[in-house]
Amino acid sequence: MRLEHIGIAVSNLEESEALLEKLLGRGSYKRETVAEQSVTTSFYRGGAGEAKLELVAPEGATGPIQKYLDKRGPGIHHLAFEVDDIHAEMRRLRRDGFELLQEVPTPGADNKLVCFLHPKSTNGVLVEICQSRRE
Ligand SMILES: CC[C@H](C(=O)O)C(=O)SCCNC(=O)CCNC(=O)[C@H](O)C(C)(C)COP(=O)(O)OP(=O)(O)OC[C@H]1O[C@@H](n2cnc3c(N)ncnc32)[C@H](O)[C@@H]1OP(=O)(O)O
Numbered sequence: 001m002r003l004e005h006i007g008i009a010v011s012n013l014e015e016s017e018a019l020l021e022k023l024l025g026r027g028s029y030k031r032e033t034v035a036e037q038s039v040t041t042s043f044y045r046g047g048a049g050e051a052k053l054e055l056v057a058p059e060g061a062t063g064p065i066q067k068y069l070d071k072r073g074p075g076i077h078h079l080a081f082e083v084d085d086i087h088a089e090m091r092r093l094r095r096d097g098f099e100l101l102q103e104v105p106t107p108g109a110d111n112k113l114v115c116f117l118h119p120k121s122t123n124g125v126l127v128e129i130c131q132s133r134r135e
């Protein structure tokens with residue numbers, strides 16, 4: 001597993017993109033809406049070998065990000081780890097006692113398959129595991 005991205009929940013994507021560009025000195029390389037998750041994401045590359053940043057803004061009033069923002073406001077939302085075989089990793093994590101939030105991986109942004117673990121089984125940190133989708 002390697003840290004692939006850090007997810008940051010934001011209320012206003014345009015404002016947050018402008019702020020991050022000022023901070024990093026580089027812009028987003030991709031915006032992508034994942035309707036199933038009720039989010040629009042905006043990605044920033046890390047330095048060589050470093051994790052990306054993923055701004056995650058709510059689409060609509062009822063998704064997980066809007067609920068998170070209502071409760072906690074903007075901030076670091078999740079850590080995403082890349083694995084080579086998400087199915088095998090999900091089996092391994094289940095065996096090791098982690099609570100998976102889904103039975104099967106689902107399409108994520110940035111050409112990934114994703115699965116989330118409940119934060120109560122990961123020391124209060126929402127964890128996403130992801131695998132690059134083979135074309
Ligand atoms: C997939 C597209 C993109 C990508 O990378 O490709 C993304 O990353 S999209 C990211 C948005 N999608 C998700 O977050 C999906 C997984 N999340 C969920 O299923 C829910 O948000 C869940 C189950 C983590 C929480 O939902 P629930 O309805 O149970 O909300 P509650 O507020 O009642 O939370 C219960 C409990 O969990 C704590 N919590 C919630 N969110 C987080 C978080 N991000 N980090 C840490 N802890 C979190 C919350 O505080 C509650 O704890 P409690 O002690 O009971 O207060």
Ligand SMILES: [Co+2]
Pocket residue numbers: 005007054078080128
């Ligand atoms: Co993510």
